[in-house]
Amino acid sequence: MYTLFHHPFCPLSRFVRLALGEHGLDLRLVEERPWERRAAFLALNPAGTTPVLIADARPAIPGAGVICEFLDESHGPSLGDRRLLPTVMDDRIEVRRLVSWFNEKFFEEASGPLVTERIYKRFMSEEDGGGPPAMDVIRAATANVRYHLAYIGWLARTRNFLAGDQLSYADLAAAAHLSAIDYLGDVPWTEDEAAKAWYARVKSRPSFRPLLSEWLAGVPASRTYVDLDF
Amino acid sequence: MYTLFHHPFCPLSRFVRLALGEHGLDLRLVEERPWERRAAFLALNPAGTTPVLIADARPAIPGAGVICEFLDESHGPSLGDRRLLPTVMDDRIEVRRLVSWFNEKFFEEASGPLVTERIYKRFMSEEDGGGPPAMDVIRAATANVRYHLAYIGWLARTRNFLAGDQLSYADLAAAAHLSAIDYLGDVPWTEDEAAKAWYARVKSRPSFRPLLSEWLAGVPASRTYVDLDF
Known part of the structure; x- marks a missing residue:
């Protein structure tokens, strides 16, 4: 356990x-x-x-x-x-590269600031940095989401899953970050059909269900958040 | 090769x-x-x-x-x-935790901004963000160095090397970040004797020599940079 x-x-x-x-x-x-x-x-x-x-x-x-x-x-x-981290070395490199891409770069440039500004700051006291969201931070982060979504779309068009033929930790990382900001309505799905189709596949996995049942009092989920056929 | x-x-x-x-x-x-x-x-x-x-x-x-x-x-x-990443699972966790600490947290809070402001910006064109260093960024980063140095000192006092009995990737990560900012004179060595003694040991390893021969035109190295007995 x-x-x-x-x-x-x-x-x-x-x-x-x-x-x-x-x-x-x-x-x-x-x-x-x-x-x-x-x-x-x-x-x-x-x-x-x-x-x-x-x-x-x-x-x-x-x-x-x-x-x-x-x-x-x-x-x-x-x-x-x-296995979610393949055993062939070249595939391991690619999965780790993309896990790091999403957990570090995407987090720093997009999902981290959006979740902090739009969610965490509601619960923070003033001395912890709480207060209204900084709109310039949100603008920069939502602009970054668009180029990340295009990169995900490019990967999804050239491969079955993001890092190769099979589901890997790379897909889980990308989908995790997208899911948090999709709740907020911050993913412009109409801009990339391939990214959207890949996300729909990952989102329909049983492992995803607990995430989709997370709701935040006072912040309604976006129209696309729970819908598996968004 | x-x-x-x-x-x-x-x-x-x-x-x-x-x-x-x-x-x-x-x-x-x-x-x-x-x-x-x-x-x-x-x-x-x-x-x-x-x-x-x-x-x-x-x-x-x-x-x-x-x-x-x-x-x-x-x-x-x-x-x-x-081996620099031990084979025992609990030791692997600790080495990876500290490698991530230095390569992500220390880099983001201290070594990254100091190297960018004091070195990279000299070579950047204006449109790339070059120009004089931002003193508020440098002040925040040098303040962060002090608490990181205290943490390194605490680890060095309780263990032979930072992650345990043996040299590991954790020591190499910590020493790498410190070496870059030590060149700039941004490490207050007198504040922590244990951290300084640990760094002197790592710095005297043959793998360190190529780093100590890196000099930057127009930016002289600090007094402590090359000296193995600083």
Whole structure:
């Protein structure tokens, strides 16, 4: 049994939930508000960020990248030829490149600022940086979503899944970040049919269902969020 | 034979150079100015960032994290009990946690902005963002160096090397980032004796020598940069 310290709209936490779901692993969720900097949470992860995975009799496993490598090493082999980090080296390079692309670059340029401005800031106290969203930050981030969506579309047109023939952690990472900002209506799906068709396939997987049932009081989900045929 | 597209003061490139050095691997260096966004470089790494490692007959390997996993999988076993990513799972978690700490958090909060403001901006054209350094950015980053140095000191006081008993990628990552900003005189060594003693040990390794011979025209190195007994 795993425990995940997460925030329901943290894109990196969503990635870990999808990965655990694809591995068929049971999970207990603990909601963390990382901006509150709880002492007990900082003891688990001095970086103070979500996600943090707790496995029995192990040190806390912080960060999407470290968790991803841990899951593959611990549970990858039992997936057989559906392994989410392939065993061929060139394929591993490509999956890791794209996981890093989405969990670092997309997060920094798009999903991170959008979730912070539109969701986290509602719950933050003034001294933690709460308040109305910064519209210039949102404008820059939504512009970045468009070029990322075009890149996803290009990958989806040239391959079956984003990193190659099979579903991999790269698809889960991309879909996790998109799902968080799709809730906010920040994905211009009509701009890229291939990206949209790829996302519809990933979104219909059973591992995705728990994410789609996350609703935020006071912030209604976009029209496309739950609809599998958006 | 490997080829590394790097910048001599990119902390992440320095990490890869140290890692290749510890593995005893030969390396050809190609200096890249990532802000110029050369088309041929973007074809190797669409993210447009250094480092990118080229290995014969493989796709380009972009990013310090992806390169680190690649090196360990390809060359780790031959290091035997000096392997830089240990084989015991709990130790792997700790090494990866700290590699991510330095290559992402320290880079974002301290070494990245300092190198950009003080070095890269000298070479950038005005339209690329060149010009005089932003003093508020430098002030924030140098304040962050102090708390990172205290964390390194705390790790060094409780362990032989940063992640445990043995030298690991965590030490190479920390030392790489520190070396880039030490050139600029931005490390307050007198504030933490344990951090300083740990750095002196890592700095005296043969893998470090090529870094210490990097000099930048017009920007003299700090007094402590080359001195092994600083």
